[in-house]
Amino acid sequence: MYVRDDEGLRSLVASMRGTDIIAVDTEFMREKTYYARLCLIQIATDDISAIVDPFVVKDLSPLFELLRDPGITKLFHAGSQDLEILVKMMGEVPAPVFDTQVAATLAGLPTQVGYQALIKSLVGVELGKAHTFTDWARRPLSPEQIQYALDDVIYMPKAYRVLHKQLTDAGRLGWLANDFEKMADPATYESHPEEQYRRVKRASSLDRRSLAVLRELAAWREIEAQKRDVPKRWLVSDESLVEMARRAPNDINSLTGVRGLNEQVARRSAEALLAAVQRGREVPDDELPRFEKRKRLEGELDELADVMSAVVRVRAKEHGVAPTLFATRDDLERFAGGERDASPLSVGWRHTLVGADLEALLDGRVTLSIHGGRVVIGQPCAPLETGE
Numbered sequence: 001m002y003v004r005d006d007e008g009l010r011s012l013v014a015s016m017r018g019t020d021i022i023a024v025d026t027e028f029m030r031e032k033t034y035y036a037r038l039c040l041i042q043i044a045t046d047d048i049s050a051i052v053d054p055f056v057v058k059d060l061s062p063l064f065e066l067l068r069d070p071g072i073t074k075l076f077h078a079g080s081q082d083l084e085i086l087v088k089m090m091g092e093v094p095a096p097v098f099d100t101q102v103a104a105t106l107a108g109l110p111t112q113v114g115y116q117a118l119i120k121s122l123v124g125v126e127l128g129k130a131h132t133f134t135d136w137a138r139r140p141l142s143p144e145q146i147q148y149a150l151d152d153v154i155y156m157p158k159a160y161r162v163l164h165k166q167l168t169d170a171g172r173l174g175w176l177a178n179d180f181e182k183m184a185d186p187a188t189y190e191s192h193p194e195e196q197y198r199r200v201k202r203a204s205s206l207d208r209r210s211l212a213v214l215r216e217l218a219a220w221r222e223i224e225a226q227k228r229d230v231p232k233r234w235l236v237s238d239e240s241l242v243e244m245a246r247r248a249p250n251d252i253n254s255l256t257g258v259r260g261l262n263e264q265v266a267r268r269s270a271e272a273l274l275a276a277v278q279r280g281r282e283v284p285d286d287e288l289p290r291f292e293k294r295k296r297l298e299g300e301l302d303e304l305a306d307v308m309s310a311v312v313r314v315r316a317k318e319h320g321v322a323p324t325l326f327a328t329r330d331d332l333e334r335f336a337g338g339e340r341d342a343s344p345l346s347v348g349w350r351h352t353l354v355g356a357d358l359e360a361l362l363d364g365r366v367t368l369s370i371h372g373g374r375v376v377i378g379q380p381c382a383p384l385e386t387g388e
Contacts, residue, residue: 001050002146006059012043012050013062019045022066023075023156024094026082027136027149034225034232036085039136044153051149055139060089067094075156077101077115079183087189095184100156102179103163106172111322115152122159127151175349191226193219197289201238206245208288213280214245215289220276224269235265248277304336305329308358310368310375315354326354336362 003009016022027040041052041063054060067074067090074094076082078101087093104113109121116127134145141149167173182188197203197211197218206214218241225232236244240260249255255273256266266273309323309332316323327335327345335343335358345355357377360366367378 001048003050003052004056006057009052009057009060010062012048012052013066015048016043016045016066019072021045021073021075021098021157021160023153023160024067024079024082024086025076025149025152025156026085027134028081028085029135029137030231032231034229035088036081037137038085038089040149042149042153044150044157046157049150049154051146064090064094068092070096073098075100075160077118077152077156078112083183084189087186093184093186093189097180097183098160098176099180099183100159100163103167103176105322105325106170106175107163107166108320111324118159119155122162123155125155127155172349178348191222193222196222198291200241202242204291206242208290209281209283210245210248211289211291212283213248213277214241216276216280217241217244217273220272224272235269236261244273244277245280248281250274250277301333301336304362305332307368308332308336308361311357311361311377312354314375314377315357319353326350332358 001012003012023042023044025042026038027042028036028038030036038054041054041060043050043052043063052060052063066072067086074097076097076099079097079099083093083097100118101113101115104118104122105111109118113121116129119125119127128148128151134148136145136149164173167176194215197215200214200218203211203214217236221232221235221241225235228235237260240258243258243260244255247254247258249258251274252267252270255261255270256263258266309329312323312326312332316326327350331343331345335345335355340346340359343355344350345358347355357366361368369376369378
């Protein structure tokens with residue numbers, strides 16, 4: 001079904017009421033904008049599938065009302081960007097949510113499994129990839145494009161049913177609660193301009209005073225890109241931001257001399273850029289930002305992380321999941337360096353399945369050995385004593 005008017009949308013929504021799940025996907029473009037430009041919305045239940053054309057359907061409120069229904073689980077696959085778009089349009093998260101990419105990892109599929117691979121594995125259907133790079137903003141859409149868009153949701157309800165049963169039977173469905181609660185938290189999709197400097201490439205190379213300048217410049221860029229609805233890189237590149245922060249220009253001549261800075265942007269926004277630099281220069285010494293240095297244990301974190309990785313791989317194999325679902329390399333290094341309180345390895349099912357083992361390993365209470373060519377995690381032992 002291809003919905004191209006308000007009446008058609010109202011009729012579609014009426015036919016979907018009473019369902020317990022709705023698969024949702026979107027097609028969008030954002031190469032030339034800050035905010036994603038919504039081009040299509042695809043939705044499906046077990047029996048009905050449709051695409052909604054937001055270019056011609058002017059009143060999307062019936063659909064949003066359906067997505068707000070707390071009795072309907074909204075299904076996504078790698079849905080963070082879809083949710084970001086919907087949150088901006090609806091003003092809230094269409095909760096509760098279930099992400100099949102996240103759930104699939106607990107069912108033994110690879111981390112970040114693609115939708116085509118997921119459907120082939122769980123439903124046995126081979127989906128085409130011919131329109132992966134389609135310009136969804138162009139009209140009219142061909143029948144092949146329409147079918148390709150529909151395929152993104154038609155099979156998702158069945159895949160969800162299979163995943164739900166597998167995870168329920170394995171006692172793993174509850175493991176997903178924290179992940180999906182975060183996806184359903186509106187704060188996940190909020191923009192914090194004052195924190196954007198942390199994402200700037202090579203920001204860590206700056207001293208604290210320069211970092212304060214960068215914080216102000218990156219915040220200005222974020223807000224300005226939102227106002228103009230243009231990609232941030234179109235205003236100022238990361239490299240130019242870092243160079244400005246390092247030089248801290250105080251007049252138009254020194255500002256336009258920053259390598260890579262677009263001259264038109266520099267002159268049009270000179271007052272705002274110089275004001276941002278000045279704000280950074282005026283930050284009190286005791287309030288200067290910093291990148292927290294990782295606490296280090298005795299020995300090399302790389303070596304500790306290598307040993308911890310062996311434990312993670314053993315437990316991952318035992319439970320039939322990808323090792324990265326338990327922890328990334330960065331997670332392990334931070335855990336080894338003493339950053340345990342905020343670690344995903346310290347809470348919930350990750351702590352139960354592997355985090356407790358890693359704590360014991362770092363505390364010298366378990367041993368690793370090789371038996372039959374396999375790594376074996378030994379039984380808890382007494383803590384090691386050190387002498388003078």
